[in-house]
Amino acid sequence: MTEHPMPVPTISDFLPPACIAGTGEGAILGLCLYTCSFGYCPINLCTCTKTGPLIQPPAQSKSAGMAAPSQPKKFDHLCDFTCCRGYRYWPPGTCILEAEQEIMEAIATSSYNISDFAAFNLTILVTVLTGEDGCNADQKRQIRLGWVESWKIMNYIYKGGQGWH
Structure with a gap:
């Protein structure tokens, strides 16, 4: 039997997925594209379009x-x-x-x-x-x-x- 090293997870299966992409309208379109990619996607201003593991800003x-x-x-x-x-x-x-x-x-x-x-x-x-x-x-x-x-x-x-x- 061959021994393999234990993988170390970089994300927790117990954490909810974060927003990693989003959009907005008008003047804040670019701001939402940027902020949502780092998990900060205020629902009153931006729309999250994709979730996944949190990307550190x-x-x-x-x-x-x-x-x-x-x-x-x-x-x-x-x-x-x-x-x-x-x-x-x-x-x-x-x-x-x-x-x-x-x-x-x-x-x-x-x-x-x-x-x-x-x-x-x-x-x-x-x-x-x-x-x-x-x-x-x-x-x-x-x-x-x-x-x-x-x-x-x-x-x-x-x-x-x-x-x-």
Whole structure:
């Protein structure tokens, strides 16, 4: 009789199958395709199309996210799940980075006019300005706060300079 090594299962027969594929409609189609493949498929937003063994999502290593101001708040968790894992392929105006929201709030509280920037893309700007590679959470927070303060100072100068014509 030949002895064979005992196989070590990678999944438990006792766990229910997880969602491993799904879809959604409109602006959240891509978000649902991504999140459902990792077992996160909210039934009020996405439709699970396939189940199986849970696939572990990428580690959370990027900025937190949320629904863009023009989108329903129910998109928040879907946006956050994708943002903090580095997924940025949503239609414009669907999700924003938390850092982007902080800067937008700083801009909104001032009278600084950004309409001159026809191709203004705050997501790209924030991603570049808060370059997170190699930074710990506290350093990332300090970078974001620094940019928010910079906007406040720039707006103060802008307001004062309007009367200097």
